Amino acid sequence: MRGATDAGAEETQMNEFDLVLPSSVDVREVGMRDGLQLEAPVPLEAKLEMLEALVATGVRRIEATSFVSPRAVPALADADQLAAELQRWPEVHWSALVANPRGAVRAVDCGMADLEYVVSASDGHSRANAGRSTAEAVAAVGEIAALAHGAGGSLEVIIATAWDCPFDGRTPVARTVDVARAAVTAGADQLCLGDTIGTTTPLRVVTLVDAVRRACPGIAVGVHFHDTRGTGQANALAAVQAGVTQLDASVGGLGGCPFAPGASGNIATEELVYMLEESGVRTGLDLDALLAAARVTEQAVGHELPSSLYRAGGRSVPRSAGGR
């Protein structure tokens, strides 16, 4: 069976491949919001300990909380109190998620003017998650943007189900692009593409990022991946290769899916930082400090976190061997 050698000869005639990556990226820590929102409520004091540990990692963009109905999301019912504490860390660029203009008013009143607003690209998810169609959700962008801008802040529209919807199936690229364009026209300052249910894959990532950028020149496009099917870090790698420099991640991979028990949630911040820093992409985050923050987070939520890197004990290699 020497045929393999011939296949090899073919391969080595290929052009060399260079992994072209940006020199740095900007990681946003979303564990405090997307991570905690489905957890049993964590006391404010424990959240402040998490924040202390997260700020110590060097991360300078943190999604702190959301101003939504306390009945809908009891875990984040303390948004007003939490917001009042954030001045402790003036070096951090804080953002907060809102679900409607009422939430935006509340956030601005709490001193948070850099807002995120979610629009589901699919009607099925939009109705299930927000009780209205995509078009109705888009219609609120202008008012929320005006509130943010009036307070000296900015509005990022996060497009949920940008690739796939649990109700409607695949989201056509043109549909997500239309939502992106409409959001920017209505006043969004930046966009984020959310793989809400963790189904997308590298080629689809690159295709959608490219399409949205063409449709919205001059607008930063970030990405928000879940690792539900093991492709989260590969998707992040593809996005970064495509020149995306704004990535969401959650400490310890916090952020489970209610419909997939045991499945991973957001991509883990420490895994993203490990992959990128070791590949020469600066994040400004310290891996050991991230593992310490994951420990604080694990104590706060009272259960194991899904991050493989965290469970493996970090970058370093235990001094006992096995396998190949």
Add this chain to the structure above:
Amino acid sequence: MRGATDAGAEETQMNEFDLVLPSSVDVREVGMRDGLQLEAPVPLEAKLEMLEALVATGVRRIEATSFVSPRAVPALADADQLAAELQRWPEVHWSALVANPRGAVRAVDCGMADLEYVVSASDGHSRANAGRSTAEAVAAVGEIAALAHGAGGSLEVIIATAWDCPFDGRTPVARTVDVARAAVTAGADQLCLGDTIGTTTPLRVVTLVDAVRRACPGIAVGVHFHDTRGTGQANALAAVQAGVTQLDASVGGLGGCPFAPGASGNIATEELVYMLEESGVRTGLDLDALLAAARVTEQAVGHELPSSLYRAGGRSVPRSAGGR
């Protein structure tokens, strides 16, 4: 805070990025060997059920077992009996791992002539795993290659600790390249680079693959990744972008590390296939059949498998929503 818009403008001036991928790759299923080797012994009958399920996935390269000391690896003590059953599936290209010429004789006597032989690129791992230095391990390649070739087969040398060693730290690229060159000179027909402890990252993958190919023109170079730190699929993506078309993976992600309880083992075949097929890379493997094979495997080993995709229930999306 409108600064983000300026950053976006910069981004959109970048050239478009194309994810260039091969049209097809060749996945080798290693769950029967690397996956089972650290498990409590599974009865032969259950192994044959696993094989039946694996062959039904469409995979046409399977690492069936290893011919090593039954005392060292009791889980694979039935190699001779297993080998006798493989003629049931003549469509599959079987391989077996051997640790020395004695094992090669045994494999060939059992009708298995396509052999794999592991050489650790680092002395620390080589001594711990095989009781000899890297140079001593390389010295056996010629004899094993002659045995394989004499039986009409081939020899693949798997370079363990190709990137990192749990004892010696980082393996210099030049050291792994030297081992590769020496193995080929001694008669190896193909090579496989093993990330034994799951520490490597995309840029290092591309760098080493490129260096080994330059040193060994005409020789196929495969990759063997573990997902211990969440980077396994991203490493596979980088390798495939670099033109690698031979990848090892294990059904369900079977194959734990003895020194990192709870950490993932080999990259999961179904996650690799999902990522690649959805990105337009043909594998010949059927995802639903892989999930069925993972169920059979889970029953055989009697514990949960680490694969996120398997735990999430596959590609399809349950009809209930949450999160963004």
